[in-house]
Amino acid sequence: MRWTDIGDEQCSIARTLSVIGDRWTMLVLREAFLRTRRFDDFQRRTGAPRPLLADRLKRLVAEGILERQPYGSRSDRFEYRLTEKGVDLYPVIVSLLTWGDRWMPGESGPPIELQHKACGRSMHPELACPECGEWVGARDMLATASDR
């Protein structure tokens, strides 16, 4: 069984995890959202072993989450940028951050701060219903799996 073969393939959560459900991949995405773009910067900031980083970047590019683009004047230098598909992973990363800040706070306060450009406030985004606009938590929702 491969690393990326997880669960039943029927579930969107399992399919998502088959692409990004790895500790280093998640940290790479964190860095991508913090505007890191180059191999060595990803390596230094995530602490991932170089062979694993190379593999994870390759996978993310293959999945269309990152784009590998030449930069500068040399033909053998590339940078990695989030695609639209990648940018759309924002809620996943933010949710991890929010939960960590709440339940596993570090000693010196949160090292990543989020500010809403429109209103200028620092905050953690929360989930709301796009239909009626109300805030929603787990208890406000009814989840139904079709296979049981």
Place this chain on the structure above:
Amino acid sequence: MRWTDIGDEQCSIARTLSVIGDRWTMLVLREAFLRTRRFDDFQRRTGAPRPLLADRLKRLVAEGILERQPYGSRSDRFEYRLTEKGVDLYPVIVSLLTWGDRWMPGESGPPIELQHKACGRSMHPELACPECGEWVGARDMLATASDR
């Protein structure tokens, strides 16, 4: 280096991943939100090997994300339920589901459906700013890491 030692410990995202950043753990949480409570049901529905499932449940209990409670008349039967800390992981699981439904749709439509109890509509929750109420995406936010 241990499985749960990831990154620098300085980052809330890394700390969160050190607890739940594992493919099987995430699937266990998915099931917990779908009201699965017993060992064999977790095993059957996630497909996780039994030894790994035992280990992951143990960790989640140790971290206070699940509670292990006796049920029925026998003293050696336990069920696993989300604590408040566990319930608060809802945005993480929902975000994975939402992204998967959008970018990696299955053939027969989404097998997990979310319905908002209050308004009755089926939808995927989205992120909004708790201060001003506006919807937010990655581009509406400014993320600053204090260490760079």
Place this chain on the structure above:
DNA sequence: TCGCTTGCGTTCTGAAACAGAACTCTCTAC
């Protein structure tokens, strides 16, 4: 009473993935 089943794990073994250091290769700058 004797087997059968259910539920919840643990043990065991070969296979896969990982960690960390070292190495390669190509340009550029001095």
Place this chain on the structure above:
DNA sequence: GTAGAGAGTTCTGTTTCAGAACGCAAGCGA
């Protein structure tokens, strides 16, 4: 011509994993 930066690849011992088998206690039916 040599030093250094950038982007990976190779190599090797360690850890984790997958999957099947086993253990064990209680209830159940004949």
